[in-house]
Amino acid sequence: MDRDYHFNEVFNLTLAYDGSTGLEEIDINTIDQEALYKDIYKNFGFIVETNVNRKPPINMQKRFNEKYYKRFN
Numbered sequence: 001m002d003r004d005y006h007f008n009e010v011f012n013l014t015l016a017y018d019g020s021t022g023l024e025e026i027d028i029n030t031i032d033q034e035a036l037y038k039d040i041y042k043n044f045g046f047i048v049e050t051n052v053n054r055k056p057p058i059n060m061q062k063r064f065n066e067k068y069y070k071r072f073n
Contacts, residue, residue: 005036 002019003026013033016026041048 011037 004017004019004023005013006015008014013028013031013036016028016031017023018026
């Protein structure tokens with residue numbers, strides 16, 4: 001299967017093309033979107049999990065100021 005799927009910023013399917021038939025547009029209502037989302041999540045879900053579960057970055061300037069504030073002021 002040589003299909004291209006296009007999603008908007010909230011991950012809703014907007015366009016689908018079939019490359020095996022010369023990039024013919026596919027009606028998105030005929031696609032099982034739930035199965036498509038599960039397949040994408042199965043293959044790329046680790047990226048989503050990494051971004052959702054990551055800790056916020058440490059503010060090094062804030063940590064420095066907490067420790068050495070009196071020394072320099």
